[in-house]
Amino acid sequence: MAAETRLVFRVHALRRMFERRISVDDVLQVLGAGDVIEDYPEDLPYPSRLMLGRVKNRPIHVVAADNQMDQGSHRHHRLRA
Numbered sequence: 001m002a003a004e005t006r007l008v009f010r011v012h013a014l015r016r017m018f019e020r021r022i023s024v025d026d027v028l029q030v031l032g033a034g035d036v037i038e039d040y041p042e043d044l045p046y047p048s049r050l051m052l053g054r055v056k057n058r059p060i061h062v063v064a065a066d067n068q069m070d071q072g073s074h075r076h077h078r079l080r081a
Contacts, residue, residue: 026055030062 007024017027034053041047048065
């Protein structure tokens with residue numbers, strides 16, 4: 001069974017996405033095909049990583065953290081811009 005992915009955006013990330021005209025689809029593209037350029041294993045509440053991807057030749061950075069829940073197979077991405 002494939003893990004269900006649920007995105008959780010911080011308010012700050014949503015503001016930056018609006019200001020920079022970055023869509024949820026753009027973020028999904030970076031998460032799916034972007035490169036991890038830095039890991040932050042000590043970040044709380046979850047370890048995170050900085051990703052870089054290109055959408056329509058435009059560089060986009062995404063900070064994402066995975067919350068692997070103990071029950072079930074949900075994957076949460078907490079995003080910051």
